[in-house]
Amino acid sequence: MRILGLIMFLAVAMGFSQTSDEKQIRAIYSSTLTEGKAYDWLNYLSNQIGGRLSGSIQAQQAVEYTKKQMDSLGLDKVWLQPVMVPKWVRGTPEFAYIENQPGMTNNVPICALGGSVATPGVGIKADIIEVKGIEELKELGRSKVAGKIVFFNRPMDPTLIKTFEAYSGCVDQRYSGAEEAGKLGAVGVIVRSMNLRLDDYPHTGSMSYGDLPVDKRIPAAAISTKGADLLSTTIKLNPKVKFFFRQSCKQYNDVESFNVIGEITGSTYPNEIMVVGGHLDSWDLGDGSHDDGAGVVQSMEVLRLMKVNGYKPQRTIRAVLFMNEENGLRGGNKYAEVAKSKNEKHIFALESDSGGFTPRGFSFDSSDANLERVLKWKSLFEPYLVHVFEKGYSGADIGPLKDQQIVMAGLVPDSQRYFDHHHAQNDTFEHVNKRELELGAAAMASLVYLFDKYGILPN
Incomplete structure (x- = not known):
């Protein structure tokens, strides 16, 4: 009993349980690198649907496709959240x-x-x-x-x-x-x-x-x-x-579109909600693979990884595929508005909207106490060459959720090539590396796992 008590004391002091967390994170990485679905999902979004400009037919096709895929994962709940979005059309070249x-x-x-x-x-x-x-x-x-x-x-x-x-x-x-x-x-x-x-x-x-x-x-x-x-x-x-x-x-006049939301309900603290997301719309010149098809499929993959690894989260975990980040942020604002109207308690939000390149780490918008504890988790990520844990910007779509009680984070991939493709005709599927995309999804799932297991510290 004394040894068990000592182990529990050390786990609390360190902010994590080294052995069990290493094992869980290793399982997450192994699963996505050997049987991941993110790359296949992105292939369909990019090559079968294409650019998903807010209010377009392609944007609606993307809503229907991603909802269908999340329905197939055996989640506790999948739904569409209506939102009115602008409709701008480029016209002839x-x-x-x-x-x-x-x-x-x-x-x-x-x-x-x-x-x-x-x-x-x-x-x-x-x-x-x-x-x-x-x-x-x-x-x-x-x-x-x-x-x-x-x-x-x-x-x-x-x-x-x-x-x-x-x-x-x-x-x-x-x-x-x-x-x-x-x-x-x-x-x-x-x-x-x-x-x-x-x-x-x-x-x-x-x-x-x-x-x-x-x-x-x-x-x-x-x-x-x-x-x-x-x-x-x-x-x-x-x-x-x-x-x-x-x-x-x-x-044109605004049209109706949707945020696509999938949820695994928490087993112990179902009213504490954690969000992982990216934006489903893109510009129309390319097919939006990096911006932000990558973030969309990585967020979906986080939930899939929880299911295939038999992990039962204590807290409710949602993947939110936001609509209209590019030219209005209507989806992010609508999600926060509905959450507030329902008095939902969000404790953590993670966004991927910086491309599908090699993950380097995360930036955090949080209290100093929560950031200090996250820094204690760095050693768990270092075997995967994820080493950047810093205070900074999280993401546009999760921004409206910000209050003093939530920890917000953004995936930080290597950014040197991102603006070669950003909002341009060459933001296409062949410029996304399968392994880099999967490593990003695994890093996100690992961080979500740690926040689910240990929660957040009060301010």
Whole structure:
């Protein structure tokens, strides 16, 4: 009895039981690496359904497919949660060129930004002015901007090892550039793609007009990084260069869609809910394999791993496949709204929305006490080369759940290649490595297991 008491005391002091937890985590990794379903699910989502733009037929097909797959896992409950989402359609392929002088043009790859208005049917051709950001645009003022196309050309900072920091450092020009340029009388906006690589893929993404009246809204498009460099060089050589682009995108009325939710009910504390999730919608240029098909199938795999390993969770574990993260966050907000209306108690939420690359660790939005205990679990993950446990951002869709009592986490994969594919035509299935995808799912399931077994510490 004394030995048993000592073992229990040490387990509490360390924050985990070394031997039993090592064994359980080893089983999780073995199961997904030998009989995992995530890669097959992603294959269907990507190659049979394709890009899943919010409000599209493909998004609805993805809802139906993932619900069917979760139904097949023998979960305690699977359901659809209705949510109204925006419906924006790209239309016919965009077209653009640089005109040095009449008859002398160079075509460049562009794509409309999500939520943009269309150009007139014949397109727009105007003088173009290059700026490095919104502040520089404002300094120029209306007299130098009115009637022109504004070219935002601030690149991602290549010196930042954490590429999401580089993305955050320049994405404001994509999101708010058209709003600010429209206020100054510009007729259009072209934005350098958020990409660290030089290539011919334009990268789309969400943008906003703020409170601009409809008649003041101007079309906005992204240009590939190689196209941006060519345009910038051309402007330096010939400041009188003109730019032409044409796009036919359109915003429709909101339509009904769904979050897809699967649940294993807790055996001991069923009212304590743990969420693992990713977003089911994607942009339409590729098939959304990394963003965020990977997170969707990894979240489903977490529940499957619990079932096939015979693990009976103490707490309720849900996989939530959120709709409309890309251009509205309606799914994340709806899930949190319903949870609040039902007085549900969420103690932990984990999101995967950084691609299906090799997992490096997790970032945590939590109290210092819970973070300190998580750090004691690092040794359990080190055999799997998962070593990053840090305080930081968790995820957009689980963000609305945040309060002082929940621990929130985000999977941190290697990010060096992520923005090569993000929101672009080459975000496709062949760029996801099966083993990397499965390792990410196993890391997520292992973390969920530990939080289920030990709960969270009070603040």
